[in-house]
Amino acid sequence: xxxxxxxxxxxxxxxxxxxxxxxxxxxxxxxxxxxxxxxxxxxxxxxxxxxxxxxxxxxxxxxxxxxxxxxxxxxxxxxxxxxxxxxxxxxxxxxxxxxxxxxxxxxxxxxxxxxxxxxxxxxxxxxxxxxxxxxxxxxxxxxxxxxxxxxxxxxxxxxxxxxxxxxxxxxxxxxxxxxxxxxxxxxxxxxxxxxxxxxxxxxxxxxxxxxxxxxxxxxxxxxxxxxxxxxxxxxxxxxxxxxxxxxxxxxxxxxxxxxxxxxxxxxxxxxxxxxxxxxxxxxxxxxxxxxxxxxxx
Ligand code: ATP
Ligand code: ZN
Numbered sequence: 001x002x003x004x005x006x007x008x009x010x011x012x013x014x015x016x017x018x019x020x021x022x023x024x025x026x027x028x029x030x031x032x033x034x035x036x037x038x039x040x041x042x043x044x045x046x047x048x049x050x051x052x053x054x055x056x057x058x059x060x061x062x063x064x065x066x067x068x069x070x071x072x073x074x075x076x077x078x079x080x081x082x083x084x085x086x087x088x089x090x091x092x093x094x095x096x097x098x099x100x101x102x103x104x105x106x107x108x109x110x111x112x113x114x115x116x117x118x119x120x121x122x123x124x125x126x127x128x129x130x131x132x133x134x135x136x137x138x139x140x141x142x143x144x145x146x147x148x149x150x151x152x153x154x155x156x157x158x159x160x161x162x163x164x165x166x167x168x169x170x171x172x173x174x175x176x177x178x179x180x181x182x183x184x185x186x187x188x189x190x191x192x193x194x195x196x197x198x199x200x201x202x203x204x205x206x207x208x209x210x211x212x213x214x215x216x217x218x219x220x221x222x223x224x225x226x227x228x229x230x231x232x233x234x235x236x237x238x239x240x241x242x243x244x245x246x247x248x249x250x251x252x253x254x255x256x257x258x259x260x261x262x263x264x265x266x267x268x269x270x271x272x273x274x275x276x277x278x279x280x281x282x283x284x285x286x287x288x289x290x291x292x293x294x295x296x297x
Contacts, residue, residue: 082131126162235283
């Protein structure tokens with residue numbers, strides 16, 4: 001097969017991950033011409049195209065080399081890795097992406113007094129994640145029946161086809177509606193950038209490296225704030241001590257006020273009103289918290 005000089009990224013065609021994934025790619029400078037069948041989108045700025053597919057198909061498409069990268073839940077990626085078989089190309093989680101957060105959890109009927117995994121021995125657990133559940137049970141030496149269902153796992157206990165379930169939970173609303181409660185967490189999940197463990201050694205590999213750098217910038221920026229303030233020199237130590245995380249601040253002189261300094265600091269997360277008030281008490285004035293638009297280290 002002729003090596004491709006364009007990169008392909010697979011993502012969910014329509015679902016929870018679609019909008020945030022497109023937004024993230026856009027922030028990385030990738031825009032796409034929407035094609036009519038909407039399975040394939042041609043990339044306009046960079047030589048990077050999109051495949052719009054069902055999320056469950058994404059790891060397989062990467063493993064087969066149909067695409068190089070994919071945006072998919074860690075739950076789907078890890079399930080694939082556990083069930084794909086030894087001849088399948090090994091996949092890697094290249095970056096966590098910070099959206100699509102949920103947990104893969106064991107949930108039990110309200111009246112089940114769950115305290116530890118051993119109580120699941122001899123019970124039937126319904127799930128769409130037999131690989132992850134099987135591995136979790138094995139690690140704990142629990143011998144339980146795994147009932148694999150493609151969907152509507154949460155109604156299995158009511159139907160009498162299972163004693164417990166293992167399913168994705170976000171708010172827990174679906175569980176409550178089915179008289180279930182979350183009993184144990186198998187996996188903390190979020191959307192991730194998945195790729196082959198061995199990156200292609202041609203231009204596509206370079207393109208992936210470039211994308212990863214942009215992605216790191218975008219992810220860092222998303223959480224960063226720039227804090228600007230003025231402080232008298234004598235209060236500098238006290239003010240600096242209160243700054244929320246991040247690298248050393250930059251100090252600038254203030255024209256005509258030799259005892260004053262202008263301080264600029266990059267903060268790793270939100271800066272709260274409470275923190276600002278504390279910094280002000282230490283002597284700072286004229287404080288601004290600004291969002292960061294782009295960052296390239
Ligand atoms: P597809 O048609 O692509 O197969 P789907 O129904 O499997 O869609 P969604 O429900 O859109 O997929 O979920 C996609 C991913 O979103 C999940 O695999 C998971 O990683 C994440 N997610 C976040 N919160 C939840 C939640 N409460 N329930 C299910 N998935 C969630
Ligand atoms: Zn799916």
